[in-house]
Amino acid sequence: MSKPRMIQSQWMRTGTALALAAALLASVGGAKAADRAPLTADGQQAFEIYRDIIAIRTARGQAKTPEMVAYLVARLKQGGFADADIAVSDYDSAGEPVQGLIVRFAAGKPDGRKPIVLLGHMDVVDALAEDWVLPPFSLTEQDGYFFGRGTSDNKYGITNLVQTFIRLKQEGWTPARDLYLVFSGDEETGMISTRAQADYVARVIDPAYVLNSDAGGITLAPDRTPLAMAVQAAEKTFATFELTVTNPGGHSSRPRSDNAIYELADALRRIADHQFPVQASALTRSFLGALGQITPGEQGAAMRSFAADPTDESAIAVLRANPETVGTLGTTCVATMLKAGHAENALPQSATATVNCRIFPGIGAAATEEALKQVIANDAVQFRLVTDVTESPESAVPDEVMAALRKTIDARYPGLPIQPYMESGGTDGMHYRARGYATVAISGAASRPQDMYAHGLNERLSVDSFHGGLDHWYRLLKELAG
Numbered sequence: 323m324s325k326p327r328m329i330q331s332q333w334m335r336t337g338t339a340l341a342l343a344a345a346l347l348a349s350v351g352g353a354k355a356a357d358r359a360p361l362t363a364d365g366q367q368a369f370e371i372y373r374d375i376i377a378i379r380t381a382r383g384q385a386k387t388p389e390m391v392a393y394l395v396a397r398l399k400q401g402g403f404a405d406a407d408i409a410v411s412d413y414d415s416a417g418e419p420v421q422g423l424i425v426r427f428a429a430g431k432p433d434g435r436k437p438i439v440l441l442g443h444m445d446v447v448d449a450l451a452e453d454w455v456l457p458p459f460s461l462t463e464q465d466g467y468f469f470g471r472g473t474s475d476n477k478y479g480i481t482n483l484v485q486t487f488i489r490l491k492q493e494g495w496t497p498a499r500d501l502y503l504v505f506s507g508d509e510e511t512g513m514i515s516t517r518a519q520a521d522y523v524a525r526v527i528d529p530a531y532v533l534n535s536d537a538g539g540i541t542l543a544p545d546r547t548p549l550a551m552a553v554q555a556a557e558k559t560f561a562t563f564e565l566t567v568t569n570p571g572g573h574s575s576r577p578r579s580d581n582a583i584y585e586l587a588d589a590l591r592r593i594a595d596h597q598f599p600v601q602a603s604a605l606t607r608s609f610l611g612a613l614g615q616i617t618p619g620e621q622g623a624a625m626r627s628f629a630a631d632p633t634d635e636s637a638i639a640v641l642r643a644n645p646e647t648v649g650t651l652g653t654t655c656v657a658t659m660l661k662a663g664h665a666e667n668a669l670p671q672s673a674t675a676t677v678n679c680r681i682f683p684g685i686g687a688a689a690t691e692e693a694l695k696q697v698i699a700n701d702a703v704q705f706r707l708v709t710d711v712t713e714s715p716e717s718a719v720p721d722e723v724m725a726a727l728r729k730t731i732d733a734r735y736p737g738l739p740i741q742p743y744m745e746s747g748g749t750d751g752m753h754y755r756a757r758g759y760a761t762v763a764i765s766g767a768a769s770r771p772q773d774m775y776a777h778g779l780n781e782r783l784s785v786d787s788f789h790g791g792l793d794h795w796y797r798l799l800k801e802l803a804g
Contacts, residue, residue: 531720
């Protein structure tokens with residue numbers, strides 16, 4: 323591997339949000355990417371924003387989203403946005419102060435069309451320096467990648483949208499309809515800011531639709547050949563249950579016939595062995611059919627077969643055996659955490675497991691909980707739903723979005739297929755769908771499956787993807803709001 327190049331941010335240690343903003347307004351600087359043609363002024367500014375916000379540890383427990391908000395506000399003001407265009411809101415997310423940011427790009431001569439809302443989230447899953455090969459909160463360029471927590475999820479999306487707003491403003495362009503950036507501060511955890519912002523958007527802005535920077539994007543083959551533009555149009559419902567077994571316990575020298583750990587382990591084994599019914603929608607069948615056309619071998623054949631006939635048992639078996647496709651076929655539930663016992667020489671008085679479910683749209687958390695209880699068949703196992711569940715329908719991709727996206731993608735990859743899909747994970751978008759707004763995610767990032775490290779160790783985004791996608795939202799918004 324080549325020697326890593328640390329990209330130090332001048333904003334990394336400014337201390338307070340006010341000092342950070344003052345420093346930004348005083349000067350802008352930083353290293354340019356090496357071994358590449360000089361960046362345009364817009365590209366350089368995007369790179370600086372990316373570098374600087376990666377350096378802000380906006381993870382649970384750090385209380386850093388206000389610092390990132392102050393930084394973005396300073397950038398936006400420097401780019402020409404007035405105080406009246408910018409709204410910062412404070413929230414309490416499980417005892418931690420977080421902030422949300424809303425920025426309005428006001429229409430010059432409104433043409434009567436409803437506004438467009440553009441989503442992103444500023445927080446990240448935490449990362450420990452001792453676990454990473456490279457420092458997680460200092461942008462590093464190595465072997466053709468930018469490494470750092472948030473490089474893909476979702477600080478690239480934030481960078482792209484903010485830089486697009488600044489670029490358009492500085493060019494003197496004005497939209498024919500209002501555009502709004504809506505950035506949440508705790509998407510990865512409680513989604514308190516997300517819910518509040520979604521309520522505000524529904525009550526005050528009432529957009530035509532919502533576009534999300536936090537999913538979708540261009541899928542590349544292992545050799546980096548572009549395969550398709552993926553458009554996230556649905557999300558599975560996120561629901562987490564705690565399963566607990568209690569017991570009188572006792573001394574470990576006097577084992578009982580019933581044991582909280584063993585009973586819980588038996589329940590978890592039953593869940594592990596259970597397969598929920600296969601589910602298919604027009605969206606998932608279309609997605610697998612299209613993906614099957616460009617996927618070789620047994621996997622591609624199974625995708626095509628399932629798209630044609632969702633009851634094809636052999637296709638189902640192949641797709642369920644693949645972690646990349648199992649979530650597309652229906653609800654999944656998996657144990658993710660364990661807690662049991664209080665002493666090594668005592669029988670456990672309680673044992674608790676955390677089970678996370680990703681529920682196919684239309685099924686619901688209550689029905690899933692009941693199904694798990696039937697699978698376990700043990701009334702001693704107590705269930706507790708520990709998440710606020712938001713169930714959202716699929717979104718039809720608005721025609722004007724599809725048309726604008728077609729032009730945008732053709733400027734980069736002419737004729738590349740555009741394929742809507744269902745996300746097995748979850749984003750802020752679910753809360754907007756739940757409030758009745760068509761919501762689709764259309765990131766400008768281009769990635770291979772093996773390069774997708776969101777939430778994981780050594781998260782990265784290719785340098786080519788970063789620079790290649792900087793015009794994505796710029797072109798798209800000019801098409802949609804010109």
